[in-house]
Amino acid sequence: MARRALILIEGGPWGCGLLYVQAAQRLGLHPINLSADPTEHNYLGAECEAIRVDTGDLDALIRECSRLRATHDIAGIICAEEEVYATVGKLCQYFDLPGPNPASIERCCDKFAQRQLLAEADIPIPAYRLAANATDVERSAAEIGLPVIVKPAVGSGSVGVRLCRTADELDEHTTYLLSGKHIWQSSPRVLVEEFAQGPHYLAAMMGNEVIGFGAAKYGPPPHFVFRQLTFPAQLTDDQRERIADVSLSSLRTLGLGWGPTNIEVRWTERGPVVIEVNPRLAAAPEPQLLQLAYGIDLISEHIKLVIGDEWSLRKTHSYTAVAQSLIPDRDGTLDWIGGERRAAAVSGVAEVKFCVEPKTPIVRKGDYRDRIGYIIAASPSRTETEAILQRAVNLINWSITPFPTPGEHV
Known part of the structure; x- marks a missing residue:
């Protein structure tokens, strides 16, 4: 009898790949990873079969999946990385498997096209x-x-995103984007937007259902480096209703509503303003926070949807879950990083993860790549969760030796 397999294209967004592999195995599936560079995914090997293939080439992916189908029962094809998510939708269509609408994904991933569609539907967005x-x-x-x-x-990931407050900052960042230093995923096109000011919230969604709302905090401008995320956000009933309404309207307008989606909103003087609709699962640690806060394993439910099984968003409890990023304050060589075991031993800490190894060069870029680790804590009490998190954060230490200045002897 052919082995029932789940095809995972590339990894998951910034740390979710292993969660997909483990969830697939719990569901009795054999995970197979197709990647342009399997060595990028450190969860492969013993955990998951890996095959090298050009994931930017739809025909190559079709050939590889067809080859695998001769020896496996392909239950589903899945991915949560924005760069290849539309391709996954096309693969699912080709093999007549459940999957996202690739045309909707492609429109949504073009932020200008997304803005145009939302504006035409009178959904509140920044001027652009x-x-x-x-x-x-x-x-x-x-x-x-x-x-x-x-x-x-x-x-994605705030790469190349800057707040420009003066003409000099505008000129500097424009030069950076257009001078060849920025690596473009498509033809060079720049979006200039009004800075919508106010608290930043995330709507976590699956299908046409709202799972919950998170509150996000970022580091100091001009960058947007994620620092902390809390589920659930502290919102009034009116705020929850209005954010849910604008989020669902955005899904309908963009032709989404299949699979996980996360929507970023700022609460401004005029109420909720949609900053961005991401037609995919949010990056780690949001999936872990949803499970800790509500008891919903969104990655498992996503896999169930993909393989045609019944899925559920039933909440089993209500906790406060908070993730804190570990962000270095300087560039240089990471001498050491420690305290992981002591922090993980704090009651209420769910996960401590380091993303870097000692002797790694640290070069801050002002986006998601600046994170060198994170800590997640959860408890029934918001106050207690915050206290648990702070105790754990205080136990983590590291040392960074600045790079030598030009001409300096080392």
């Missing part, structure tokens, strides 16, 4: 302009008014 060159950027910023957010029209 599309720019192809420095002159366009300068004119767009003048029309919107400083400060503005300047970012690539296609991308």
